Amino acid sequence: MTIAVTKVRVEDKLYQNRYLVDSGRPHIIVRPHEKPSANLLALTYVCPAKCYELNDRGQVEITADGCMECGTCRILCEKGGDIEWNYPRGGFGVLFKFG
Amino acid sequence: MIEQFDAIVVGAGMSGNAAAYTLASQGLKVLQLERGEYPGSKNVQGAIMYANMLEKIIPDFRDDAPLERHLVEQRLWVMDNTSHTGIHYRSDDFNEAKPNRYTIIRAQFDKWFSRKVREAGATVLCETTATELVRDGNGKVIGVRTDRAGGVVFANVVVLAEGVSGLLGTRAGLREMPKPETVALAVKEMHFLPEEVIDQRFGVKGDEGCVIEAVGTISRDMAGLGFLYTNKESISLGIGCLVSDFAAMLESPSALLDAMKNHPSIRPLIAGSEVKEYAAHLIPEGGYRAIPQLFGDGWVIVGDAAQLNNAIHREGSNLAMTSGRVAAEAIIKVKSRNGPMTKGNLALYKTMLDESFVIKDLKKYKDMPALLHTNSSNFFTSYPRLMSYAAQNFMRVDGTPKIEKERATTAAFINARSRWGLVSDAVRLALAWR
Numbered sequence: 001m002t003i004a005v006t007k008v009r010v011e012d013k014l015y016q017n018r019y020l021v022d023s024g025r026p027h028i029i030v031r032p033h034e035k036p037s038a039n040l041l042a043l044t045y046v047c048p049a050k051c052y053e054l055n056d057r058g059q060v061e062i063t064a065d066g067c068m069e070c071g072t073c074r075i076l077c078e079k080g081g082d083i084e085w086n087y088p089r090g091g092f093g094v095l096f097k098f099g
Numbered sequence: 100m101i102e103q104f105d106a107i108v109v110g111a112g113m114s115g116n117a118a119a120y121t122l123a124s125q126g127l128k129v130l131q132l133e134r135g136e137y138p139g140s141k142n143v144q145g146a147i148m149y150a151n152m153l154e155k156i157i158p159d160f161r162d163d164a165p166l167e168r169h170l171v172e173q174r175l176w177v178m179d180n181t182s183h184t185g186i187h188y189r190s191d192d193f194n195e196a197k198p199n200r201y202t203i204i205r206a207q208f209d210k211w212f213s214r215k216v217r218e219a220g221a222t223v224l225c226e227t228t229a230t231e232l233v234r235d236g237n238g239k240v241i242g243v244r245t246d247r248a249g250g251v252v253f254a255n256v257v258v259l260a261e262g263v264s265g266l267l268g269t270r271a272g273l274r275e276m277p278k279p280e281t282v283a284l285a286v287k288e289m290h291f292l293p294e295e296v297i298d299q300r301f302g303v304k305g306d307e308g309c310v311i312e313a314v315g316t317i318s319r320d321m322a323g324l325g326f327l328y329t330n331k332e333s334i335s336l337g338i339g340c341l342v343s344d345f346a347a348m349l350e351s352p353s354a355l356l357d358a359m360k361n362h363p364s365i366r367p368l369i370a371g372s373e374v375k376e377y378a379a380h381l382i383p384e385g386g387y388r389a390i391p392q393l394f395g396d397g398w399v400i401v402g403d404a405a406q407l408n409n410a411i412h413r414e415g416s417n418l419a420m421t422s423g424r425v426a427a428e429a430i431i432k433v434k435s436r437n438g439p440m441t442k443g444n445l446a447l448y449k450t451m452l453d454e455s456f457v458i459k460d461l462k463k464y465k466d467m468p469a470l471l472h473t474n475s476s477n478f479f480t481s482y483p484r485l486m487s488y489a490a491q492n493f494m495r496v497d498g499t500p501k502i503e504k505e506r507a508t509t510a511a512f513i514n515a516r517s518r519w520g521l522v523s524d525a526v527r528l529a530l531a532w533r
């Protein structure tokens with residue numbers, strides 16, 4: 001339940017930010033998996049934009065729209081093959097007004 | 100048409116702008132690539148900017164750079180859940196003609212710096228992501244591929260100024276990807292308040308500014324640091340902890356930040372503010388031992404991409420600017436001797452950087468990152484709690500004889516950490532600091 005509360009808050013926070021979403025071209029992809037690795041599971045807590053969520057089959061899914069391109073998930077999960085990480089195409093993604 | 104440049108700089112952050120400006124102002128043909136819509140749109144910083152290192156690049160920057168406040172006071176707060184023990188340093192000497200440190204807003208600052216780069220003659224292409232290094236048959240880097248149509252560009256040397264999570268260098272195998280225990284994840288909010296309210300709450304006036312850095316239970320057993328920096332009409336507030344700690348503790352960074360804002364010492368400082376942005380970024384914290392190979396055939400690495408960041412002193416932008424400038428000066432020297440941009444010739448960059456404060460400072464603290472990483476619960480939770488206990492016990496006047504109070508404090512420290520633990524922490528801290 002606490003998670004749900006946090007989630008709303010993060011979405012509210014992201015609402016302040018400016019994004020140019022590259023529709024249909026997500027820059028981060030979670031590789032298909034049966035059971036998430038510990039690091040992949042950790043992202044459901046640790047991603048500062050709450051992009052990662054567990055689905056009802058116990059697998060981790062990503063919605064990269066609110067991504068702030070911090071690279072945390074890449075550091076935790078790219079090497080082990082859990083995710084494929086790229087920057088959005090030039091000009092797309094988060095656009096900090098202040099930074 | 101194939102266009103050949105003297106140098107391509109990947110990234111328009113602090114290090115890339117310093118490099119591109121220095122190269123272009125010496126007449127080199129420079130192309131700079133930036134993936135953001137404008138320089139700064141992807142960048143996050145606290146942000147304190149150190150004048151000396153920028154002065155070495157643009158001596159008269161104060162004339163038109165977007166600066167917020169110059170710093171006259173610094174506070175270090177050691178926090179437990181309800182208190183803080185503070186060390187404050189304030190001096191009117193900081194109200195000098197050419198102040199030493201300023202707060203800045205990176206999106207604005209980077210735009211300004213980039214304008215200077217263009218005025219110096221470089222070609223700056225925004226909204227362009229470099230996707231891959233291009234090499235010749237011998238492995239020498241000869242250019243970069245971009246995500247623009249037909250987007251391969253060539254140069255004698257490529258300056259990788261792509262920041263902490265840069266893709267090019269790691270994909271090309273020039274350096275390792277940072278490890279979870281050598282990078283911190285920081286989250287930050289911009290809190291807007293009228294200028295007079297900030298002046299009043301922080302006891303400053305005019306362009307004076309104050310910074311607060313906070314360690315302790317706000318990072319919940321993780322190695323971390325909170326910060327609160329005054330801008331003209333806003334407060335930059337954030338907290339960062341090691342990625343490895345976040346993953347081990349399954350903490351939510353945004354919840355951690357919210358808890359910090361609710362701390363009774365911090366809440367009144369931001370009361371009534373309007374939050375206009377929430378940002379996240381990594382900070383390289385591996386220090387000296389994490390610095391990768393800095394140069395090779397046709398390439399150099401500068402700034403955060405090279406882990407040139409002094410986490411102990413929360414300095415990064417100045418190391419970035421300096422490494423960018425020094426790399427550019429080395430390239431200029433090699434070119435002026437008509438030398439090719441080979442590994443042997445570009446070693447000059449490393450030699451010059453070794454002589455600067457950048458490498459000397461990082462070397463000084465080479466053992467700190469490991470110490471803080473393995474001792475985080477003592478340094479960030481036990482000791483702050485004990486300090487608060489000691490201070491409160493000392494200040495409460497309740498009829499207990501002072502000698503008993505002293506004994507109780509000593510006992511609390513020993514209880515929490517054992518005599519041996521305390522001594523060994525002190526020794527290790529002293530050795531790492533040396």
Ligand SMILES: Cc1cc2nc3c(=O)[nH]c(=O)nc-3n(C[C@H](O)[C@H](O)[C@H](O)COP(=O)(O)OP(=O)(O)OC[C@H]3O[C@@H](n4cnc5c(N)ncnc54)[C@H](O)[C@@H]3O)c2cc1C
Pocket residue numbers: 109110111112113114115116132133134135138139141142143144145146147148149227228229230260261262263265266267285286287337339380381382401402403404408413414415416417419
């Ligand atoms: C929360 C926080 C607080 C901080 N506080 C301070 C502080 O108070 N004082 C201080 O001195 N330092 C501070 N730092 C550190 C400082 O921000 C960095 O050290 C500094 O920004 C590093 O500069 P850089 O040029 O190496 O990288 P960056 O500034 O990150 O710039 C990298 C640039 O490269 C671009 N780029 C990356 N990949 C590509 C690509 N493939 N193609 C095109 N462009 C690309 C990015 O968009 C970006 O513009 C802080 C950092 C954080 C996160």
Ligand code: SF4
Pocket residue numbers: 028046047048049050051052064066067068069070071072073074379
């Ligand atoms: S890059 Fe950062 S914000 Fe984006 S999905 Fe990964 S962890 Fe979340």
